[in-house]
Amino acid sequence: MKLLIPGPVELDSTVSNAMAKPIMGHRTxxxxxxxxECWSILKEIYNTRNDIALITGSGTSAMEAAVASVVKDSDEVVVIEGGKFGERFGEISEAFGAKVNTVPVEWGKxxxxxxxxxxVSDSNAKVITLTHNETSTGVIHNAEIVGKIAREYDMLFIMDAVTSLGGDVVETDKWGVDLCVSGSQKCLAAPPGLGxxxxxxxxYEAMExxxxxxxxxxxxxxxxxxLKKETTPYTPSVSLIYGLNTALLRIKDEGINVRIERHRKLARVFREAVKAMNLELFADSSCASNTVTSIKIPEDMxxxxxxxxxxxxxxxxxxGGQAHVKGKIFRIGHMGNVQFGDIIQVLGAMExxxxxxGHSFKLGEGVKTALEEFL
Ligand SMILES: Cc1ncc(COP(=O)(O)O)c(C=O)c1O
Structure with a gap:
């Protein structure tokens, strides 16, 4: 089966094989x-000099770690919504006793x-959250703006880069992201289970x-x-880390900028082809994601x-779509190892x-547009 969901993604066989290696002691x-090696390559992809906590748990565990470490009962948090994952930061903050001030954002915008x-100015919040690439809508948000606001108001900036890291530009230090969260099974094309x-x-000061x-x-x-002792606090998932290590080495071989360009080009090709098939994109063209595309299901289907x-x-x-857009949109993930052939394959099947x-369009127009756009 071909996986074109927005994670988990298909793994390269070298990554799967690496996970079959014998288990070794983790304090060696x-x-x-x-x-x-994992930390060093991750720092390059993150564009950061900061420490990176490597958690055995999915992306949500990393979101929870970020919130739980800096938020306490009755603190105020500003949460920029706009989709399922943006909202998740609010749910986690509330679970830790915070009062959430939401910035509602229309889905797809x-x-x-x-x-x-x-x-922000109406609140006493010391923390602001953003989902950089909102997977439920296929929108990429401008994180730099939020970083500037966070600096101006002396807030901690927590950003979810779960479906952008490794597929789009993430400038952790330049944008002033204080807690930049990600996960293994998306654009990094590593196995699920690491955050x-x-x-x-x-x-760190805020945590202290x-x-x-x-x-x-x-x-x-x-x-x-x-980290100071070059280890993790608890027994990590050794096999997943073998897989992550191999996946990161493959990213280094491809080159992170080349990889991001591949994602951007395939996203553009795919969007143009979808429009040529007389389908409507859900996300506004000004903020369309380079790693996941959401498409409206025609009214008669x-x-x-x-x-x-x-x-x-x-x-x-x-x-499929989530929450109120369930049954109204479908979403294609083009992240990780996805190549042009995968895009052509799904476009052909969709046609x-x-x-x-009985959808009204000229057969072959989507694939033809993809070929022309790729050229
Ligand atoms: C943007 C975003 N944040 C967080 C998550 C949650 O990650 P996980 O399912 O690995 O816990 C996802 C998963 O799809 C996601 O797309």
Missing amino acids: PIFSEILN SFTKEDVEKV FVAVSNKA NNQKRKAYYLDLLRYRKA NDDDIRGNLLREFEILVA IILKRK
Whole structure:
């Protein structure tokens, strides 16, 4: 089956094979060497000099680690929403007792600087959160603006880069991201199950002053202490780290800028082809993601007509809409190792399905547009 969901993504066979290696002791110099190599490449991809906590847990564990380490009961947090994952930061903050001030954002669109500043200036929040690439809508947000606001108001900036890191530009230090969260199974094309948080000194200071923080396993100060000894605080998932290490070495071989350009080009090619098939994109063109594209399901069709047929006849798995856009959109992940051939494959399958359903467009127009755009 072909996975074109926005994570987990297909792994290169070298990555899968690496995970079959015998387990080694995690408190050994040789394992520290592997960890050090992972940290060093991750820092390049993150564009950061900050420490990176490597957590055995999915992306949400890293989101929780970021929030739980700096937020305590009754603190105020500004949460920029605009999709399922943006909202998740609010849910986590509330779980740790915070009062959430939301910046509502229409799904498929991005925020304005004024929207954010209004909520920030009306609050006493010391933390602001943003989902850089909102996977539920296929929108990439301008993180630099949020970084500037965070600096101006002396707030900690927590950013979810789960579906941007490794597929689009993430400038952790330049943008002033204090806690930059990501995960293994998306654009990095590593196995699911590892989370990362790049932590600034300002964030560490806030944790040291946050004696009432409610975290143990996910307390990022414990990760800092272990990092100094080139290890993790608890037994890490050794096999997943073998896989991550190999995936990161492959990214280094490709070159991070080349990789980002590949994602951008394939996203552009895909969007143009979709429009040529007389389908409507869900995300505004000014903020369309380079790693996931959301498409409106034509009014006379349902989710099963598209996704069900893609899976049954062509063995291609793509994602559906979430929450209030469930059944209204479908989403294609083009992240990680995705190549032009994968894009052509899904476009061809979509054309056949749409034609059979009587959708009005010229057969072959999507694939032709993709070829022309790629050229
Ligand atoms: C933007 C974003 N943030 C967070 C997550 C949560 O990651 P996980 O499912 O690995 O916990 C996802 C997963 O799809 C995501 O796309």
